[in-house]
Amino acid sequence: MQGRNCTTGKSSTAFKQELLKNLLRGLRARTDACAFSAMSVHERKRAVKSSADVAMAAARGVGARWPKAILAAAAASTSSNRSSCQVRSSRFRRVARRCFFREKRRGPAAGVAAASSVDVARRLVRRRTMALRKVIPGGDAAMDEASLLREAMDYVVHLRAQVDVLRRVSEAMQIRSSLLRYAPSSIHGQEASSSMRQ
Amino acid sequence: MSGRRGRISDEEINELISKLQALLPESSRRRNAIRSPASKLLKETCSYIKSLHREVDDLSDRLSELMSTMDNDSPQAEIIRSILR
Numbered sequence: 715m716q717g718r719n720c721t722t723g724k725s726s727t728a729f730k731q732e733l734l735k736n737l738l739r740g741l742r743a744r745t746d747a748c749a750f751s752a753m754s755v756h757e758r759k760r761a762v763k764s765s766a767d768v769a770m771a772a773a774r775g776v777g778a779r780w781p782k783a784i785l786a787a788a789a790a791s792t793s794s795n796r797s798s799c800q801v802r803s804s805r806f807r808r809v810a811r812r813c814f815f816r817e818k819r820r821g822p823a824a825g826v827a828a829a830s831s832v833d834v835a836r837r838l839v840r841r842r843t844m845a846l847r848k849v850i851p852g853g854d855a856a857m858d859e860a861s862l863l864r865e866a867m868d869y870v871v872h873l874r875a876q877v878d879v880l881r882r883v884s885e886a887m888q889i890r891s892s893l894l895r896y897a898p899s900s901i902h903g904q905e906a907s908s909s910m911r912q
Numbered sequence: 913m914s915g916r917r918g919r920i921s922d923e924e925i926n927e928l929i930s931k932l933q934a935l936l937p938e939s940s941r942r943r944n945a946i947r948s949p950a951s952k953l954l955k956e957t958c959s960y961i962k963s964l965h966r967e968v969d970d971l972s973d974r975l976s977e978l979m980s981t982m983d984n985d986s987p988q989a990e991i992i993r994s995i996l997r
Contacts, residue, residue, distance in 0.1 A: 741979070750980050762976040766968060835951065842954035849961045860920040863928040866957050870935050873964040880971035887978040 726875060729773055733879050736769035764788060770876045771851075778868045783852025929953055936960055 744750075744761050753761065768788050771781035847853035847862065850869050857865070929949065936956050 745979075750976075755976075755980075758976040758980060759973050762979070763969065763972040766972055838951045839954065842951050842958065846954050846958045846961075849958055849965070858920055860924055860928055863925075863932055866961070867928075867932050867935060870957070870961060870964070873961065873968070877964060877967045877971065880968060880975060884971055884975050884978060887975070891978065891981060 729872065730875050730879050732773035733769050733876060734883070736772045737765055737879065737883070740765035740769055764791075766876060766880060770872055774868075774872055779855060779857075779865055780851040780853070780869050783855075787851070932957060 741762070744765060750758055750761075767784050771784035771788075774781040843859065843862065846866060850862075850865055853862065853865065933953060936953075937960065
């Protein structure tokens with residue numbers, strides 16, 4: 715099972731619980747400010763994604779750079795409203811640009827035996843390192859290779875946890891809303907009465 | 913352990929590389945060429961992060977749709993938390 719060497723400070727479950735708590739709080743805060751039903755589809759999606767990222771970053775805390783970068787970006791976007799919209803769309807631009815970094819293999823140029831495979835390999839590593847920096851929040855900051863690899867590992871581990879939490883929340887909500895639709899009165903006693911009544 | 917040192921030892925890099933490799937999905941490990949493991953690894957890591965990003969995007973979309981069809985009561989949130997514990 716992967717993750718044996720993971721470098722998280724907290725246990726996986728503790729992190730997910732923290733993430734979940736932050737996520738629910740964040741979503742509630744947003745819906746308090748502006749009801750989801752009043753937002754456009756796009757605004758709603760953006761709000762949820764942003765809440766998920768902020769929740770993940772806040773749950774991670776210190777010990778890595780990427781959380782700070784996420785929180786800084788979120789703070790900037792709330793104040794200026796310029797948006798995580800830019801971050802989102804540039805994410806897709808990056809996906810499109812993947813092809814750009816495909817390795818170009820050339821035979822040794824005539825007469826320039828010094829353009830060795832070592833140089834090509836080095837250039838390739840450099841290009842791919844740059845590409846990696848772009849997908850890690852705060853990866854653009856000056857840091858050596860080893861730190862970048864550590865950031866990447868840390869980020870991957872916590873991204874996976876974020877995916878897991880989001881998946882479970884969606885499933886739980888899905889189950890819940892179908893239960894409500896078909897048998898509103900049969901939900902467990904305590905919570906059923908007050909909140910579920912439509 | 914900030915990036916102030918001039919050179920990180922090869923050993924340390926190799927250790928990080930193998931740890932990172934352990935995190936990536938199975939398929940990328942099998943195809944790993946000896947020739948330039950570093951660049952292969954960087955590419956796989958980059959791809960993996962991007963695919964995780966896509967997953968998060970899709971799940972967030974789904975979640976936002978689900979939320980829009982529900983009441984916005986905060987008790988909902990408490991209930992969900994209790995389901996997931």
